[in-house]
Amino acid sequence: MNLLNLDNQIFHIINSLASKSQILDLFGIFCAKYLIFILFIIYFIWWIFLSRTKPSENWPMLGKRKWLDLFSVILAVALAILINYLLSFAHFRARPFISSGVINLIGNPFSVKSFPSDHTAVVFALALAVWFYNKKLGCIFLVSSVFVGIARIFTGVHYPADIIAGSLVGLLAALVIRLIFLKIFIKK
Numbered sequence: 001m002n003l004l005n006l007d008n009q010i011f012h013i014i015n016s017l018a019s020k021s022q023i024l025d026l027f028g029i030f031c032a033k034y035l036i037f038i039l040f041i042i043y044f045i046w047w048i049f050l051s052r053t054k055p056s057e058n059w060p061m062l063g064k065r066k067w068l069d070l071f072s073v074i075l076a077v078a079l080a081i082l083i084n085y086l087l088s089f090a091h092f093r094a095r096p097f098i099s100s101g102v103i104n105l106i107g108n109p110f111s112v113k114s115f116p117s118d119h120t121a122v123v124f125a126l127a128l129a130v131w132f133y134n135k136k137l138g139c140i141f142l143v144s145s146v147f148v149g150i151a152r153i154f155t156g157v158h159y160p161a162d163i164i165a166g167s168l169v170g171l172l173a174a175l176v177i178r179l180i181f182l183k184i185f186i187k188k
Helices: 003-015 022-049 066-090 118-131 135-154 160-185
Strands: none
Touching: 003 135, 003 160, 022 066, 022 118, 022 135, 066 118, 066 160, 118 135, 118 160, 135 160
């Protein structure tokens, strides 16, 4: 069995659960479309109330690290979007709902590009970037990111490989930004 067939089979198993339960459908639609925005709102509320007023041994040049936290999150998300954009030129794959027999719960997105998943890349970049600064909130965001990814398959807009690639792009983007920030701003 090749990977493309496995990807299609997993997609159809997850997508076949759609339209079986109104509660599951609503939860899937919420996770696929809206959870990403909720996570950003939660992050910005957390960020607004975050007060790091004392310089630390590792951050002597910054009176507050919260601006650096915000900047690193924004850069990680932006880098994930850029990488996804470049990858979409290397490999185009149409969304699953374009083929017949697919249950599409969220309508037609703006783009027919499926690979890699932008939503998943962005939410994983956000989650890992947050995790570097706040482990508890970051873990909640990482678990939520998994829900976003699975819901994108469930609602019929992405294949599992799109989600895996998007999550890897997001994690890589956050890690690259973190390593750059450690090298530039944090004394060892």
